[in-house]
Amino acid sequence: MNRLIERKIAENVYRLKAPKKNLCTDTTAKVPSSNPGQPGQVHQHDIAIVGGGMVGMALACSLASMLLTKHLSVAIIDSNPALFNGVGVKKEGTPDPRVSTVTPATISFFKDIGAWKYVEDNRHAYFDKMQVWDYTGLGYTRYNARDVNKDVLGCVVENRVLHSSLLSCIQSTDFPKTIYPSKLMTLHQNSSSMGVGSTSSASPSCERGHPVKLDLSDGSSLCAKLVVGADGSKSRVRELAGFKTTGWNYSQSAIICTVEHSVENHCAWQRFLPAGPIALLPVGDNFSNIVWTMNPKEAADRKVMNEGDFLKDVNYALDYGYGPHPRSSTLGNGGIFSWLKPDVTLSANESFEVPPKVVKLASERMAFPLSLMHANNYASKHVVLIGDAAHTVHPLAGQGVNLGFGDASSLSRVIAEGIAVGTDIGEVSLLKKYEAERKLENIAMMAVLDGIQKAYSVDFGPLNILRAAAFHGANYISPLKRSIISYASGEQRLPIFS
C-alpha cells in the first residue's frame, strides 16, 4: 500500500516537473497554474465553474474578493483560448458589435469586486439620456439620469472588454483558481448520500467530501463539492443535471453591428417598429451599436445586402420610416397631465429629437435568433445554474447579462454566508436560498420584458392608442418615470413591491 502511494507521488512529481509549454507570446498576464490537463489524474477542487464567460468569471472574481471565500479552490472549465493565454484587448480599432449595456447596479457590483477600474482603462461609453418611441408617432418618452439624481443611466461596454477586465481582476489576486482549457463531457454524482463510492477501482475516484466528478474532453477529470453552470443558453451542465426548462422562441432574430456617425452620440435610442425594435447605443468615440430585431427572413436578407442599402434602411428605420415623428409638447405642458407641473421631471421638458444619422458601417453584421428560456429550477444537489444557462430574455431592454451578474453576485453572497456558519457548500438548502432570491427577480423581469415585446408586436388601432398613452404616462408622470428608471437600473429589485 505504501509503495503504491510512493509510486503515485513520484508519478505526480514527475508530471509537475515536465516542461510546461509556454502558450503566451506577448507580455499579457499569464495564468499561474500548473498544466492541469493530465489524463489519469483527478484534481480536487471546492467549486467547479463550467463556463468562463462574463458571468462565470464574475462569480470567480466575486468569490476572490470576499474574505470568507477567498480560500476556496476553484476550477474554471472553458475551452476558450483567451482564458488560458491571457487577453489583451486593443484599445484602438473599431468596436466589436457584441456589446452589453451594464446597469448602475452592475457597475456597483464590478466596483465591489475590483474589476471596474479595468473596464475604465478600455473603451466604454456612459450615457445619461434615453429616448423611446414607436412608429405610430403618437407618443415618446425621454429619460434622463437627472430624473433620479444620478449621473448615468448605464454604460455600454464591449463584451470582450468586460471579459478581459474580469480576467485581469482575478489574475491580480492570488485566488487559488485553475483554468482547464477543455469542455465538460460528463458529470457523476455519488448516487447515495452515504458515499458508496465509485464502482471500478481502475479509474481514480474522488476524495471524500468531493462528491461530484467531472470528466473533460481532453481526458482529465476533476472532483468538486459544487458545480456551477455558467455555460450559456445551451448549457451542458443544465442538460447533464437534468434541469427542465420552459420557454418559447420569439419569431424574431436580431441583427447587430457597429456603425459610425459624424458627431458623438451620448444618448440611447430605441424605436419600436412593426416587426421589432431598433436600438442605437453609444459605444464611444463616434461609434454606436445597432441592435435591430425583425423577423428571421428579413434578418437573413439584411445581413447580406450591400452596405449602402443597409445604411439607408437603418436611417429610414430610425427616422421617418414606417410612420411620422411624434409631436413634441411645449414647455411642461403635458396636455392632460399639466396638473402635475410642479412635480414634472427634467426630461419631460425635453422635446423629441431625431437620432444622429448613421454614415458608415464599421463592422460585420451578425444575426442571431431570439428566444425566452427559463430553467424550472436553478439548483439541485451540488449543481447550480447562473446567467444564460438559467434564463435568456429578449434584448429589448438590455437586461440579459445584468440578470446574470445579479445571479453571480447573489450566489457568491449565499456561499459566503454558508461558509460563515460551516455549511457544506453543495448543500441543497443553501443553494435553494440563492434560487428563491433570484428566481423571483428574474421571473419578474422576464414577465415585464415579454409583456413589452408582445404589446409592441401587434398593430391594432386601440392598442396603438394604449401604447401612446403609456408613452405619455411614462414621460409626464414623474413617480412612474422614476420607478421605471430605478427598476431598469437594477436599483429596485421588483417592479411593484420594491
Next chain:
Amino acid sequence: MASKLPNQLRALYASTTRHRLLSPRFPNLNEVFRDLLLGSNGRLFSDAPSPPQVSFSPSTPVPPPSGPNTSAPSSLNQKELVEFFASAETWWDSEGPFRPLHAMNPTRLAFIRSTLCRHFGRDPCSPRAFEGLKFVDVGWCGGILSEPLARMGATVTGVDAVEKNIKIARLHADLDPLTSTIEYCCTTAEKLVEEQRNFDAVISLEVIEHVADPAEFCKSLAALTVANGATVISTINRSMRAYATAIVAAEYILHWLPKGTHQWSSFLTSDELVLILQRASISVKEMAGFAYNPLTGRWSLSDDISVNFIAYGTKTTSE
C-alpha cells in the same frame, strides 16, 4: 475503527438486495423520532432517573451500549447497518422529515458564531474561526450541529446517550475529511464529568427540555466547561405562545414533530434557565429568540424569546 464502517457499508451495499433501500424513504415518522430520541433503553442525556415513559419497542434490536466508543465492527450486524443507512439518509435529507430542524440550523449557528467569536476574540470573517478550540455538542442532533462547527475549525466532540444516533453521525461525518475528525461518544454529560473532560465551549441545543433534572444537567455542563469558557443552551420557553406554536402548531397542525415530543410542563422560562445556570456558576450574557417566517420558510434571530430561545453564558471563575 470508525473508518471501517463505510468500507463495510460499501461491501454490504453491493451484496444486499437493493429493494430494501428503495422502500419508502420516509419511514414512519413517529418511529424514527422515538428511536432517535430515546433509543433502546429509554434513557435520555442524563443518568438521573428518567420520568416514566410510554414503553415501546424500537424497530430493530440494538445491542446495549458497551462503552464510550462502541463502534467495533464485529458487534454490528448486517441488518443494523442497512437500517442505519436508511435512517441516516432520512435524517440528513434537508428536504425530508427533519426539514424544520435543518432550516433552523444556520440560524442557531449564526448566533453561536457571533457570540463565541466575540468571546474568544476570533475574527468572524475568517472561514475557520474556531481553530484550536475544543467544543462539545451534548444532544441528539445526530451531528447536524457538530459538522458545521468542525468545518469552522473547532475540535468537536459529539455526545449522545443513544448508540444509534452516534453511529449515524459517525457514518455521515466520515464522508468529508473536514468533519471526520469529530469524536463521537456514546455517553452522558455526567460520565464525561467523571472522566474529568474539559472543553472551551459546551453547547447543548434543544436538549434541556427533555431532561429529567435540568438543574443537575446544567451543573454537569458547567463542570465540563473550563474557567472562562462558554456555554450555549437553547430550548423552548414555557409561555402560552410556545404552547400554541411549539406544541399545538408544530405537533398537531403542521406535523413537524410527532405528538408528545414536547411536554409543556418541562419547558423552562428564560428566567428559570438563567437562574439555574447562575447556580451552576454560569452567568448568562446574551439571549436571542428564533422567529419563523412561514412565507419564506426561514428562521431568523430576533429579540422575541417567548418561544424558541438560545442563551450564551460564560463560566465564572470558581475557587
